[in-house]
Amino acid sequence: YAPTRCAAAQTSVEQSILPPCHHHEAVHDPQLVPCTCPLFSCPWEGHLEVVVSHLRQTHRINILQGAEIVFLATDMHLPAPTDWIIMHSCLGHQFLLVLRKQEKYEGHPQFFATMMLIGTPTQADNFTYRLELNRNQRRLKWEATPRSVLECVDSVISDGDCLVLNTSLAQLFSDNGSLAIGIAITTSKVHNAEDEM
Amino acid sequence: YAPTRCAAAQTSVEQSILPPCHHHEAVHDPQLVPCTCPLFSCPWEGHLEVVVSHLRQTHRINILQGAEIVFLATDMHLPAPTDWIIMHSCLGHQFLLVLRKQEKYEGHPQFFATMMLIGTPTQADNFTYRLELNRNQRRLKWEATPRSVLECVDSVISDGDCLVLNTSLAQLFSDNGSLAIGIAITTSKVHNAEDEM
Numbered sequence: 512y513a514p515t516r517c518a519a520a521q522t523s524v525e526q527s528i529l530p531p532c533h534h535h536e537a538v539h540d541p542q543l544v545p546c547t548c549p550l551f552s553c554p555w556e557g558h559l560e561v562v563v564s565h566l567r568q569t570h571r572i573n574i575l576q577g578a579e580i581v582f583l584a585t586d587m588h589l590p591a592p593t594d595w596i597i598m599h600s601c602l603g604h605q606f607l608l609v610l611r612k613q614e615k616y617e618g619h620p621q622f623f624a625t626m627m628l629i630g631t632p633t634q635a636d637n638f639t640y641r642l643e644l645n646r647n648q649r650r651l652k653w654e655a656t657p658r659s660v661l662e663c664v665d666s667v668i669s670d671g672d673c674l675v676l677n678t679s680l681a682q683l684f685s686d687n688g689s690l691a692i693g694i695a696i697t698t699s700k701v702h703n704a705e706d707e708m
Numbered sequence: 709y710a711p712t713r714c715a716a717a718q719t720s721v722e723q724s725i726l727p728p729c730h731h732h733e734a735v736h737d738p739q740l741v742p743c744t745c746p747l748f749s750c751p752w753e754g755h756l757e758v759v760v761s762h763l764r765q766t767h768r769i770n771i772l773q774g775a776e777i778v779f780l781a782t783d784m785h786l787p788a789p790t791d792w793i794i795m796h797s798c799l800g801h802q803f804l805l806v807l808r809k810q811e812k813y814e815g816h817p818q819f820f821a822t823m824m825l826i827g828t829p830t831q832a833d834n835f836t837y838r839l840e841l842n843r844n845q846r847r848l849k850w851e852a853t854p855r856s857v858l859e860c861v862d863s864v865i866s867d868g869d870c871l872v873l874n875t876s877l878a879q880l881f882s883d884n885g886s887l888a889i890g891i892a893i894t895t896s897k898v899h900n901a902e903d904e905m
Contacts (some may be wrong), residue, residue, distance in 0.1 A: 610737075616813035639890035648836075648896070650851035672846075679868035683866070699845070 544661060557666050562629050562660065563605050566598060574598040574605070579695045584610050587690050591620040601696040605629045605642065606657060608694060609664050624653070624692065625673035632659040636699070642674050643693035644684040651676075652682070656699060671681065677682075690705060727749060741765075759826050759857065762796060762800050766843060771795040771802070776892045781807050784887050788817040795826075798893040800828045803837065803854060805891060806861050819878050821850070821889065822861065822870035829856040833896070839871050840890035841881040848873075848881070853896060 521551065546553035546565060566572040574599060584595040595610040607627045609659055614620045624642055628635040635657045644651045653674035658667050667673055676684070684690055735799045737868055743750035743762060752762055763769040772779065772794060781792040793808040804824045811817045825832040841848045850871035855864055864870055873881070881887055 616816055619813055648853050650849070651871075652847070652849040654847035656845050671874045672880060675872070675874055675877065677868045677872055680872065681867060 559661075563598065565675075566607075570596075572596050572598050572607075573693075574600050576600045576698055578602075579693065582608055582610075582692045582694055584690045584692065585688065587612070587622075587685050587688055597693055599626070599696065602638070602698065604621060604634070604638070606638075606696060607644075607660060608692070610690075610692065611664075611668055613668065615669075622678075622690075623668045623671075624676075624678040625655075625663060625667050625674050626657045626696075627660045627662075627667075628657045629660050632661060635659045637671050639699040641693075641695045641697075643695075644676075644690070645683045645693065646686065646691075649683055651680070657696075666705070754848070756858075758825065760795065763804075767793075769793050769795050769804075771797050772891075773797045775799075776890065779805055779807075779889045779891055781887045781889065782885065783818045784819075784882050796823070796836065796891055796893065798834070799895065801831070802833070803835075803893060805839075805856060805889070806865075807887075808861075808865055810865065812866075817875055818872050819873040819875075819887075820865045820868075822852075822864050823854045823874075823891070824857045824859075824861060824864075825854045826857050829858060832856045834844055835892050836896040838890075838894075840852075840892075841873075841887070842883045842890065843883065843888075846875070846880055854893075 543556045544559055544562065544570075546555040546562075553569070555569065557565060563574075567574065576599075578601060579598060582595075582597045582599075589612065591612040591614045593612045595608075597608045599606040599608060605628075607629060608624065609627065610622060610624045612620050612622050616682060628638060628639040633679070636658055639654055640657050641652060641654045643653075652675075655672070658664075719733075740753045741756055741759065742760075743766075750766070752766065754762060764771065774797075775798060777796060779792075779794045779796075786809065788809040788811045790809045792805075796803040796805060802825075804826060805821065806824065807819060807821045809817050809819050809902045810839040823837040824841070825835065835854055836851055837854050838849060840850075848871075852869070855861075878887060879883045
């Protein structure tokens with residue numbers, strides 16, 4: 512297993528240490544979505560088609576391209592709550608990886624990682640994403656259907672329906688304070704056929 | 709992915725609800741090991757070669773055979789602490805799967821799963837074990853080197869160096885209160901060659 516390693520795929524510390532945003536409760540035009548970036552309390556709203564350019568231009572979120580990429584999240588020691596964000600362009604769509612350090616139980620931060628499609632829930636059902644950690648003779652893989660950014664990333668994480676890492680495991684997979692997360696997206700037709708053991 | 713499904717691989721509820729044992733502090737003969745079964749406060753000690761027969765005869769732990777097996781842990785709703793135990797016979801050795809429900813953070817039980825070789829740490833280094841959950845279009849795989857039963861399973865779990873599941877994720881992977889865990893053992897030569905992304 513040797514995915515393309517993409518260097519310098521870090522979000523900046525300045526972005527990361529800002530508190531997660533709270534989306535607007537009311538969206539008047541059903542075609543409009545609020546800013547999907549969980550880093551900021553951002554007043555922006557717009558159509559799905561322009562979410563990517565908003566994230567790139569306003570929030571300076573990087574895009575990585577390729578079927579299999581590696582996202583390097585640096586400074587894992589930063590205090591909770593912290594988010595690491597990257598966009599992944601693949602199979603004609605853009606996906607948003609959110610890695611969040613959060614204290615669900617006070618004094619015990621955990622890491623939560625999930626992928627959201629920048630698209631509708633119906634579109635999201637066509638894909639499977641895989642997150643993989645591999646270090647120190649340990650390997651952890653999580654595969655699931657991405658959620659749509661029209662759903663709130665906060666609820667995905669509070670439901671625990673994502674890759675969850677305790678601090679001890681995150682340290683085992685980290686190298687010099689950085690966590691390399693292998694990411695792959697596939698269409699879910701094959702996955703469905705072989706689903707359920 | 710379709711491993712052999714082994715039916716009726718449950719430990720009994722009577723065993724499961726007993727508290728985990730605390731191993732003896734002093735082992736006088738270095739060739740002797742205490743009972744490695746984490747279910748019981750068992751006064752037995754003996755040589756490594758007779759641990760398997762002790763576990764079978766005294767604690768009625770089942771043995772599953774085959775390169776890839778499925779262990780079905782039932783009654784996941786039982787209160788913490790609870791252990792589910794199975795032995796896995798593979799590649800000329802016996803391995804002990806321990807699935808433990810425990811409250812590391814009060815009021816928030818988690819599930820911890822690890823495999824131990826019934827053998828020495830040097831022997832354990834020759835193997836890689838994989839635990840896999842697969843349900844509801846989600847898949848979680850954990851691969852690592854097994855520990856030796858000469859090390860304490862309690863410390864492996866308290867270190868968090870194992871597969872860890874929050875209750876919410878355990879429920880997503882459960883079917884009617886039961887969790888099917890796919891288990892595979894391989895020799896670790898190939899694993900080492902392709903190690904580290």
